[in-house]
Amino acid sequence: MSEMKKIKNLKEFSTSADRFEGANLLCPGCAHSIIVREVLNATNDDLILSASTGCLEVCTAVYPYTSWDASWIHIGFENGSTAVAGAETMYKALKKKGRLKQPERNPKFVSFAGDGASYDIGFQWISGCMERGHNIMHIVLDNEVYANTGGQRSSSTPIGSSATTSPEGRRSYGEKRNKKDMISIMASHHIPYAAQVAPNKWKDLVKKIQHGFSVDGPVFINAVSPCTTEWKFDPKDTMHLADLATDSLVFPLYEIIDGHELNITYRPKDLVPVEEYLAAQGRFKHLFKDEYKYLIKEWQERVDANWAYLNRREEARV
Amino acid sequence: MANKGWDEFEIGAMLRTFNGKIDDIVGTHQENRAYSENSSFVASVADWRINKPVFNKDFCIDCQFCWVYCPDVSIISRDKKMIGVDMDHCKGCGVCVEVCPTNPKSLLMFPEKADEETELAAWPAKNEEKK
Numbered sequence: 001m002s003e004m005k006k007i008k009n010l011k012e013f014s015t016s017a018d019r020f021e022g023a024n025l026l027c028p029g030c031a032h033s034i035i036v037r038e039v040l041n042a043t044n045d046d047l048i049l050s051a052s053t054g055c056l057e058v059c060t061a062v063y064p065y066t067s068w069d070a071s072w073i074h075i076g077f078e079n080g081s082t083a084v085a086g087a088e089t090m091y092k093a094l095k096k097k098g099r100l101k102q103p104e105r106n107p108k109f110v111s112f113a114g115d116g117a118s119y120d121i122g123f124q125w126i127s128g129c130m131e132r133g134h135n136i137m138h139i140v141l142d143n144e145v146y147a148n149t150g151g152q153r154s155s156s157t158p159i160g161s162s163a164t165t166s167p168e169g170r171r172s173y174g175e176k177r178n179k180k181d182m183i184s185i186m187a188s189h190h191i192p193y194a195a196q197v198a199p200n201k202w203k204d205l206v207k208k209i210q211h212g213f214s215v216d217g218p219v220f221i222n223a224v225s226p227c228t229t230e231w232k233f234d235p236k237d238t239m240h241l242a243d244l245a246t247d248s249l250v251f252p253l254y255e256i257i258d259g260h261e262l263n264i265t266y267r268p269k270d271l272v273p274v275e276e277y278l279a280a281q282g283r284f285k286h287l288f289k290d291e292y293k294y295l296i297k298e299w300q301e302r303v304d305a306n307w308a309y310l311n312r313r314e315e316a317r318v
Numbered sequence: 319m320a321n322k323g324w325d326e327f328e329i330g331a332m333l334r335t336f337n338g339k340i341d342d343i344v345g346t347h348q349e350n351r352a353y354s355e356n357s358s359f360v361a362s363v364a365d366w367r368i369n370k371p372v373f374n375k376d377f378c379i380d381c382q383f384c385w386v387y388c389p390d391v392s393i394i395s396r397d398k399k400m401i402g403v404d405m406d407h408c409k410g411c412g413v414c415v416e417v418c419p420t421n422p423k424s425l426l427m428f429p430e431k432a433d434e435e436t437e438l439a440a441w442p443a444k445n446e447e448k449k
Contacts, residue, residue, distance in 0.1 A: 011398040014382040017347045022391040022407025023361040029411035033389040044344045065358040066333045069343060069351075202386050228411075236412030236427075239387050 004210050005044045013206070016041035024067040025059040029235025031225040031242065032056050032141050034199040036112065039139060040070070042209040046107040047071065048087050052080030052122055054114030055148045056141060078122040084111040085134040092135075108213050109136040115156035116146045119180050130189040130218045137212050137219040140182070143227035151230045155180045159302075160295050161283045163230075168286040173295060178302070186220040187256040194220040195255035195265075200242035204253055204265055211255075224251040232282025244280055248272040249307045254314075262313040274300045347396065359407075363390075367410035369427040371403050372437050377424040384414035384425060421445055 007013045019040045026033050032055055040047065047070040051057040057074050060067040075083050088109045094100050113122055118140040126138055145163055146152040153163040153175050162174040187194040192215040197205040205223070212219035226241035228234070233241055245251040246266060253266035275296050278284040287295050333356040340346055353359045380400055385393040392408040394401045403414075403425075415425045422442045 010382045010386060011380065014385045014395040014398060017344055018391050019343060020391060021357055021359040022404065023358040023363045024390075025363075026389065028366065028389070028409035029413055030389050033391075034387055037389075037391065038386065060358070062358075063331065064333065064356055065361055066335060066356055067358040069335050069357070199387070234412075236416050238389070238411070238413050239417050 004214060005042065007042070007203075007206055010202070013041065013202070019047065019069040020060075021067040021069065023065070025062055026055065027229055027235065029228045029238045030055070031143075031199050031227070031238050032059075034238070035139075035141055035197075035205070035223045035225055038199060038202050038205050039110065039209050042206045043108055043213055045213070046105055048084060048091075048107050048109050050074065050080040050083045050087075050111045052111070052113035052117035053077040053148070054117050054141070055143075056112055056114065058148055077117055078125050080113050080117065081111045081122060081126045081129045081136065081138050084109045084136050085129045085132070088134050088136050109134075111136060111138045113138065113140055114146075114148070115140055115142045115144060116148075116154045119155045119182055126186070126220075127189065130186060130191050130220065133217050135216060135218070137209075137221060139221045139223060141225040142222050143225045143230065144179070145227065145230045147227050147230045156182070160278075160287050160292070160299065162286060163283070173286060173292050174283075183220065183222050183256065187259045189218075190259035191220060192217040192258055193255065194222075194259075196222045196224070196251060196253055198224045198242050198246045198251055198253060200239050201246060201253060201266055208255060208265070230283065232285075233280055237280070241277075241280055244272055244277040248274050248277040249303050250274060250277050252307060252310055254310055260318055262310065262317070264310060264314050274303050362406040363409050364406055367408065367430050369410045369412065370405070370430050370432070371408065371410070371412070371414055371425050372428050372432075372434055373400070373402055374424050374426070374438055374441050375400075376441075377420045377422060379420055379424075381419060383417040383419060387413055387417050389413060 018037060020037050049070055049072045051074050061074060073083050095103055118126060142156055144156045146154055151163050152165040156179050157163055157175045158179045160174050162168040166175040168174040183194050183196055193212050195208045197208050224245050226238050246253060247268040254262060254264045256262050278287055286292060334354050335357045337352045337354045378400055382395060385395045390407050390409055392404040393414060394404055412427050415423060415427050418425045421444055428437050
């Protein structure tokens with residue numbers, strides 16, 4: 001195991017040389033690239049990356065340009081995780097046979113995917129990777145919608161959100177089904193590490209990524225990624241939205257070790273009502289009409305229940 | 319790069335980011351890398367901007383919030399110091415201004431055509447009401 005990069009504070013972190021380049025075509029204020037930069041800068045090791053189809057893939061690999069300064073592959077919508085798992089298997093085999101030119105280097109295998117490519121389309125592939133125990137990390141950039149193709153709902157879209165395939169209108173308040181609890185599903189594969197991260201808590205994110213790199217086996221990371229285009233807020237407010245998401249506990253930050261040891265890693269000092277989180281986004285605008293006000297109350301109850309559930313799990317270690 | 323038609327792409331195209339080989343990529347900052355014509359680093363998105371950030375180093379405390387939260391790798395920080403904004407890659411989103419904690423802010427957004435010198439001279443004073 002190679003030595004982990006030491007990052008004590010932000011000043012030290014800022015000496016990192018980025019391996020992700022600008023002039024990609026992501027929207028101004030997109031949180032995807034913030035998360036990618038924090039992940040890539042968390043390690044000094046070589047990286048073997050993949051991206052499943054999604055905003056990140058189409059915007060960073062527009063022929064003839066690439067925005068990645070590391071080995072990077074894209075195949076299809078669903079198989080970003082298996083592409084990296086294949087590379088990892090090959091690496092292991094070559095190492096065993098002694099055919100690696102630089103066996104002392106310890107590359108890290110990371111697959112990036114959006115929530116569409118993880119929660120829906122790539123679900124079986126990721127599940128397979130987790131089950132087979134590849135030494136890879138799968139990172140979901142969770143913006144709760146198929147943002148790349150025009151804002152269709154995914155199984156990550158939360159109740160009440162207006163997406164193009166579940167629009168709000170006279171007869172509907174938008175998406176009617178609740179979000180899939182992907183982290184629990186993945187933790188149930190008894191993988192060594194699963195966690196939820198947010199770009200605004202960079203230290204927590206880096207710590208979790210480094211933990212993920214240090215364990216032997218598959219790692220699942222769910223990163224909340226506020227989408228200025230589909231969540232409908234001003235690009236400059238990206239970090240404000242991420243703050244609201246974590247401080248209202250809509251996206252609680254926690255980790256699950258070995259599928260049972262749950263730790264809450266961030267407890268907000270000043271709790272923000274969920275209403276404030278919803279009010280900051282255009283996709284929830286209709287919930288503030290009189291006939292849908294009850295949904296906001298339900299939102300708060302659901303978030304509170306989930307927080308209580310996480311606390312119980314942390315205590316019980318199950 | 320010669321322009322290619324849609325049916326002239328190689329199947330399984332491979333792009334090399336650098337001319338030649340860089341052994342220690344994490345120890346080599348952007349200015350010392352030999353980018354090839356295929357890296358998006360050589361491209362520019364400056365024409366996306368409506369507003370541009372202007373950096374006033376007099377008030378900067380080098381907290382590096384702008385560096386870590388910049389989506390476009392456009393805040394140039396070297397040796398723990400913030401040096402400036404990379405205007406070829408900045409898309410003018412304004413995240414850096416929002417996360418700047420100083421009072422007054424050391425980064426502010428101005429219209430793309432604004433003159434930097436004039437704006438720096440007329441920088442807002444400290445806001446006493448704000449905590």
